[in-house]
Amino acid sequence: xxxxxxxxxxxxxxxxxxxxxxxxxxxxxxxxxxxxxxxxxxxxxxxxxxxxxxxxxxxxxxxxxxxxxxxxxxxxxxxxxxxxxxxxxxxxxxxxxxxxxxxxxxxxxxxxxxxxxxxxxxxxxxxxxxxxxxxxxxxxxxxxxxxxxxxxxxxxxxxxxxxxxxxxxxxxxxxxxxxxxxxxxxxxxxxxxxxxxxxxxxxxxxxxxxxxxxxxxxxxxxxxxxxxxxxxxxxxxxxxxxxxxxxxxxxxxxxxxxxxxxxxxxxxxxxxxxxxxxxxxxxxxxxxxxxxxxxxxxxxxxxxxxxxxxxxxxxxxxxxxxxxxxxxxxxxxxxxxxxxxxxx
Numbered sequence: 494x495x496x497x498x499x500x501x502x503x504x505x506x507x508x509x510x511x512x513x514x515x516x517x518x519x520x521x522x523x524x525x526x527x528x529x530x531x532x533x534x535x536x537x538x539x540x541x542x543x544x545x546x547x548x549x550x551x552x553x554x555x556x557x558x559x560x561x562x563x564x565x566x567x568x569x570x571x572x573x574x575x576x577x578x579x580x581x582x583x584x585x586x587x588x589x590x591x592x593x594x595x596x597x598x599x600x601x602x603x604x605x606x607x608x609x610x611x612x613x614x615x616x617x618x619x620x621x622x623x624x625x626x627x628x629x630x631x632x633x634x635x636x637x638x639x640x641x642x643x644x645x646x647x648x649x650x651x652x653x654x655x656x657x658x659x660x661x662x663x664x665x666x667x668x669x670x671x672x673x674x675x676x677x678x679x680x681x682x683x684x685x686x687x688x689x690x691x692x693x694x695x696x697x698x699x700x701x702x703x704x705x706x707x708x709x710x711x712x713x714x715x716x717x718x719x720x721x722x723x724x725x726x727x728x729x730x731x732x733x734x735x736x737x738x739x740x741x742x743x744x745x746x747x748x749x750x751x752x753x754x755x756x757x758x759x760x761x762x763x764x765x766x767x768x769x770x771x772x773x774x775x776x777x778x779x780x781x782x783x784x785x786x787x788x789x790x791x792x793x794x795x796x797x798x799x800x801x802x803x804x805x806x807x808x809x810x811x812x813x814x815x816x817x818x819x820x821x822x823x824x825x826x827x828x829x830x831x832x833x834x835x836x837x
Contacts, residue, residue, distance in 0.1 A: 523560075523612065524621055526553040529708075533629040540630050543693045545711035547701055551677070556612070557706045561679040563610040564728055568650045573605045574598040577649065579659060579801065581814055592811045595803050596656030599649040616730070617646040622675075623734040632672050632712065632734075641672060642737045651687060651720075651727035658720040659797040660692070660790060662783065663713040663733065670736040671713040678703040679728040687723030691716055692790065694782045703727055715779065717786055719797050772829070784822050791819055 529551050536546035552560070568574055577599050578591040600608065602617040616622075620643060626632070627641035664671040676689065680703055689701040689709055693716055701709050711718065713733060775781055787794060798815060802808040 523552065523556045523615070524619065524625070526556060527551055528553075529622075530625060530629065533626065537630055540632075540710070543696055544716050545691050545693060545699065545709070546630075547699070548708045548710070549704075550706050551708045552706055554706075557679070560612050560616070560677075560730070561681065561705065561728070563608075563613050564648050564650075564679050564730065565681075567600060567608055567610055567613065567648065568598065568728075571600065571608070573608075574600045574650070577658075579661070579798075579811065581811065590810075590814075592802060592807050594656065594658075594801055596652040596654045597649060597658075598652075599647050601645075601647045603645045603647075613646070613648070613730075616732070617644075620644060622732060623673075626673055626675070626710070626734055630673075630710070640736050641734045643735050645733045645735070647731045647733075649727075649729050649731065651723045653685070653687075653723050653725040653727060655722045655724065655800070656727075657687075657722040657797070657801050658718075659801040660690075660717050660719040660794045662715075662717055665714070665783075671733045672736055673734040674709075674711055674713045674716075674718075675732040675734065676709045677730045677732070678705060678707045678709075679730060680705055680726070681728075682725075684727050685724040686721055687725075687727040688721045689718060690721060691718045692786060694786055703729065715782070717783075717790070722800055775829070784825060787819070788822050788826055795819075 529548075532548040532551060533546075536548060540546040551557075575598065576593045576595075577597040578593045581590050581592065602608070602614075607614045607617075623641040623644045632641070663674045684703045687703050689703065691699040691701065691709075691711055693699070693711075701707070776785065795812070795815060798811055799808070802811060
C-alpha cells in the first residue's frame with residue numbers, strides 16, 4: 494500500500510540575522526563580488542541528490558543591503574505591483590485559472606518591464622547568473638551543456654497578515670521551460686512565520702526560515718513547495734532560470750499514453766520480478782511522482798489552499814478543482830495497489 498507518510502520528516506535551517514547600513518555601488522559587478530560560485534560548488538553534490546540547496550551570505554553585504562533598499566522603495570513608490578495569484582491547471586481539461594491571494598503583492602519584470610532601480614534591473618537582465626548555475630549545478634544534464642538560456646525576476650512583498658502560498662510546483666513542464674527556482678530573502682528584521690517548506694520526492698521535507706542574504710535554490714518542475722502563513726512583513730526576490738523557450742506548449746498526452754500502457758501491462762505480468770520492475774518504472778515517471786506526492790500530502794495540500802485564500806466563491810471553486818483532482822489520483826493509486834509487488 495502506498496503510504497501517505499512519504500514525506501513526514503523534517504530538516505530545519507535556523508534563524509540568524511545580518512544587519513548593516515544601506516550603501517550605494519555600481520550594479521555592474523555584483524555577481525563578481527558575490528560568494529555564489531564557491532557556495533554553489535560546495536552544494537553541487539547535495540543539489541544533484543535532492544534537487545535543492547540553501548546558501549547563506551551569498552551576496553556582498555553592500556550589495557544585499559542596496560538590493561533590499563531598492564525593493565522596499567519599489568513597493569513604496571510604484572503602482573505597478575499586482576496581487577499574487579494561484580495558477581491552477583486542470584489535469585483533465587488542461588484549462589487554466591487564476592485565483593488571487595490576499596496580502597501578497599508582486600512586481601514581475603516580465604510583464605511590468607524595467608523598474609527604474611539600477612541593481613534590480615541589472616539582476617533581471619544579467620543572464621550570467623543562469624549560466625553560472627548551469628555550469629556548476631548542471632540541472633539540465635551531467636555535462637552542463639549550457640541549456641539554461643534565460644531568467645525572469647519577480648519581487649514580492651508579503652504584508653504579514655497571514656499571507657501564504659499553497660503547496661505547488663513552479664511549473665508542470667508543459668506551459669513553460671523553467672528549470673530552477675532561486676529565492677533570495679531581503680528582510681530587514683527576523684520574520685514571524687513565512688517559512689519556505691520544500692518537499693523533495695521520497696525525502697524529508699525541508700523548512701527554510703527567511704533571513705537576509707539567504708538563497709534557496711530548487712528544481713522548478715520536481716520539488717513541491719509552499720510558504721507558511723506570515724505575520725510580519727516578508728520580502729523576497731525570485732529568479733526563475735529557464736531553458737530556451739518552446740515554440741508551443743508541450744503535449745502531455747504522450748506521457749499519459751505511456752503511463753496508461755505501463756499500468757495496463759500490470760494486468761498481463763505474472764512474475765514477481767517482472768512486476769516489481771514494471772511498477773518501479775511506473776513510479777519513476779515524473780508525472781507519477783507528482784501524483785504520488787499529492788496523494789501523500791493530500792490533507793496538508795488541502796489545508797494550504799484554505800490558508801492561502803480568504804473565503805470566497807473563488808476559493809470554493811479552487812477547492813472543488815482540488816477534490817476532483819484528488820479523486821482521479823486516488824483511482825490511480827487504487828489501480829496500482831491492485832497489483833502489489835512482493836518485497837525482494
